[in-house]
Amino acid sequence: MSALRDMIESARHESEQRWQERNRSADAALNALPRQLVGTTPTPTVTADELPDEPDMLNAYDADLLGQMVDWSTFWDLDASDAQWLAEPVIAEGRAHAIYAPGGTGKSLFSLWLAAALACGRQGLDGEPLKRRRVLYLDYEMSQADVVERLTSMGYDQTCDMSWLHYALLPTVPPADAPEGGKAIARMAQLVDAELVVLDTFSRAVSGDENDADTVRAFYRWTLLHIKADGRTFVRIDHAGKDIEKGQRGSSAKNDDVDVVWQMVKAEGGFKLTAKKRRMGWVDENIALQQYDTPNLHYKVAAYVAPAGTDKVVADLDDLDVPIDASQRRAIQALKDANRPCRAEVVRAAQKRRASRMWTLDIGRDAPRDAVKLHTSGTHSQIAGTHPQNVASDQGEHTGTHFGTHRDAPPGANGDASPSLIGDAPPASPEQPRPDPYPF
Secondary structure: OHHHHHHHHHHHHHHHHHHHHHHHHHHHHHHOOOOOOOOOOOOOOOOOOOOOOHHHHHHHHHHHHHOOOOOHHHHOOOOOOOOOEEEOOOEEOOOEEEEEEOOOOOHHHHHHHHHHHHHHOOEOOOOOEOOOOOEEEEEOOOOHHHHHHHHHHOOOOOOOOOOOEEEEEOOOOOOOOOHHHHHHHHHHHHHOOOOEEEEEOHHHHOOOOOOOHHHHHHHHHHHHHHHHHOOOEEEEEEEEOOOHHHOEOOOHHHHOOOOEEEEEEEEEOEEEEEEEEEOOOOOOOEEEEEEEOOOOOEEEEEOOOEEOOHHHHHHHHHHOOOOOOOOHHHHHHHHHHOOOOOOHHHHHHHHHHHHHOOEOOOOOOOOOHHHOOEEEEOOEEEEOOOOHHHOOOOOOOOOOOOOOOOOOOOOOOOOOOOOOEOOOOOOOOOOOOOOOOOOO
């Protein structure tokens, strides 16, 4: 045992000696550095391995460093209060964004639609054509068959000019939270002169644990910082955590590296976007989007969207003959008694939707109330008594106009004017949308 003890002690002593020797060498090297007074120009020290053209390289390096300073003579020319959009009102020009939602919500589908619309100059969320932009889309999840199916549903085919949509399908570049990955992605954006870079999704693009704040910081340092420095717009698609209200899945540091964070939740016939973070005051806090499937898949900003499940509750309330003017409490109780319980916010939206279907016939203000006859079946509503094509059969089938969440209000009974809602509210003009009857 004594021999073993002596061996351990000898090894510890040798380790301490080596550690002290390294410290002495470091101190000697530090003391050998030439001293330089503050405010004077340093004189480069010539070494044996110095490149012949190092002075020129040093001058270029110094110029690059000085070029990163703010030019105050032009700094104030930018009006930061002006809204600058790539795709209003969701994607701001030159800014970094995160869009997160639970799996299966449709965030990737929506992002692809926006990217393709920008690359091809198609209509945007406001129905107006978008300015054509070069887009780099890094897709870490879908297969080619998935992309073909989605683009086809949006109305694209081989006759479309997709040359400005630079789509990297399952890219094999190094991780985006490593220096090599950041350089590769930044270089790809430079090669295609991308004005928008979309990364779908974050968890697939990095090698570190997304729950670790260091992973997010490394992604910002090696990838996002270079994209922002080049003035490119950036969108990062991400998953929500178990509790969507607590934000993106993983570290809370994900909120720190972007300018706008959009929470995306499903609604009846569309989505609701909520800005959980927005550095710019001109970005709206809440945006309602309706999804249309015809003639092609597309999205538009809406005045409102109802909570998911509203259509079913409307049908249930109709089936149970719950009065349209019944209180929310009474409607909830009727559903509960019928073993069809539902959240209060959905019942409230359903009752408001049922009330909004009560259209007056365009036969004058003095017409008796019973002149209005309604037939409702599920989410469909028709005005009976004027046009045969708008009359529903006793079995609930219809050949008239669909009054769902994807369509505008129906025309008047005589087909030449928009009818007014029963009640005190005046009719809405075509230029001014109706107030939100289903806020949530």
